[in-house]
Amino acid sequence: MAFPIKTCVVCSEEFELRPDKPGFANRCPACSEPESAGSSEKSRLDALARKAESELNEARRSAIRDMLYRKES
Numbered sequence: 001m002a003f004p005i006k007t008c009v010v011c012s013e014e015f016e017l018r019p020d021k022p023g024f025a026n027r028c029p030a031c032s033e034p035e036s037a038g039s040s041e042k043s044r045l046d047a048l049a050r051k052a053e054s055e056l057n058e059a060r061r062s063a064i065r066d067m068l069y070r071k072e073s
């Protein structure tokens, strides 16, 4: 059975669009794989960035709290 031939939007290679092909329908299997690996790496970095940002916010909140406390006393 023949599958529809698609052109990859990333590398312009033609590939068979198989129903079980992972990733995007407009990307060849080779270009779909690094994307999924890259996105997991990105989400790991996002988690680190969020953690750093929440620590920064916490520091900012406690600085504001100190400032308000000093103003009141």
Ligand SMILES: [Zn+2]
Binding pocket: 008, 009, 010, 011, 012, 013, 027, 028, 029, 030, 031, 032
């Ligand atoms: Zn490709």
